[in-house]
Amino acid sequence: MVRKTSIIKGERVQLPTKYGHFELIPFQEKISGLEHIVLIKGNISTKDNVLTRIHSSCATGDIFGSLKCDCGEQLIASMKLIEKEGQGIIVYLQQEGRGIGLMNKIKAYKLQEQGMDTLEANVHLGFAPDEREYEVGADILNALGVHKIKLLTNNPDKINKLEQSGIKIVERIPIIINSNEFNKDYLSTKETQMGHQLSENDT
């Protein structure tokens, strides 16, 4: 089922980067005004198995290289894999802090400094462990003529929600980053309590 589009598609421009040569298209949600960024490599329209990363914004990890999560490294790894594949898409969704926004994510970080894990902190603040939705991601892929993808993710919830929004995931490709002393508890919580597939033997 293809939903009626709720987004505005911007101009398409070249974006040479340290990790490969891409094209960039901004999208904007009609109602909220929220802006999302898409990077494209190659001729992806109407292809059936486009290598795709749906990435949720993480200012701390993506911009500043925070070691508290794996986001920044996952983004760079995705860009490199797409460059190597010669085609693919990165949909960079503005849903900071698993959808609770920057102010609340930093409140959640404060609670984690006081001993809570990432999930308990969200719940303590009155949010679901993960508030993200992926319909707009599906709308963006549909607007690009892409309906079947190979998804770079360890997160089964992302797969389920994208499929519910009409995107066919033909393959899941893990994107596992080595842990460090600052993110090992966070990654362990994602694996044991949020179903993320972060080990070699996860399927």
Ligand SMILES: Nc1nc2c(ncn2[C@@H]2O[C@H](COP(=O)(O)OP(=O)(O)OP(=O)(O)O)[C@@H](O)[C@H]2O)c(=O)[nH]1
């Ligand atoms: N609320 C909250 N959000 C966080 C925290 N750490 C990272 N985030 C946000 O989590 C989101 C990334 O989610 P992840 O669960 O790391 O990864 P994912 O995209 O669901 O899964 P993958 O596709 O496997 O990477 C980004 O929006 C980050 O800003 C935290 O402690 N609390």
Ligand SMILES: [Zn+2]
């Ligand atoms: Zn992060």
